[in-house]
Amino acid sequence: MTSKIIDFAVSPIKVIDFSHLNLIGIEKYCLMKNQKQSVTRSNQNGFQSGNVDLSEKVLRNLINNLIIETHKLCDELQLKKPAKVSNMWVNINNYGNSNANHLHPNCLFSGVFYPSQSYPKDCGNIKFQHPSHDIMGYDWDKQQTNFNKYNSLTYQLSPKPGCAVIFPGWLVHRVEPNLNKNFLRVSMSFNIINSTREK
């Protein structure tokens, strides 16, 4: 007799190391945006810029690399190409600031890039929620003997310098509060769409 488990409902999250890029330049660009007025989206007291100008020279290599990696991801997941970055914005979370649960509708993928040279442990992880989090929690929460991709209700990643995280726009996520009084948590978020998709 044979038996097997089939992976049906999985949420792919890709982490890519872009630390070879001009991190100092990108971080400086982000901090300059901090002087402008914040918009209010998922941010809870933190700063969030409006959409930045994607033709900015300092962002060119980042955007090109994001597209290359997204195309690889499309191939791995067997999704249609080509993809393009549709918009990008800056997030700056000071002490106590966080981002509430949200998703990014009408996108193929969304993601975040961390341009700073270091991120302290307590500056706030990004936390993803299982697509069936609420209903699954009733029956499976506290039943896990060990956490794995089948039984975890959430999955969290700490920000890593020069790394980008790409995930499906439909995956609910949040950013935990920055609990470091001496650190500005800087990141750039972005959306990726299929550039040939019909509305």
Ligand SMILES: [Fe+2]
């Ligand atoms: Fe987000």
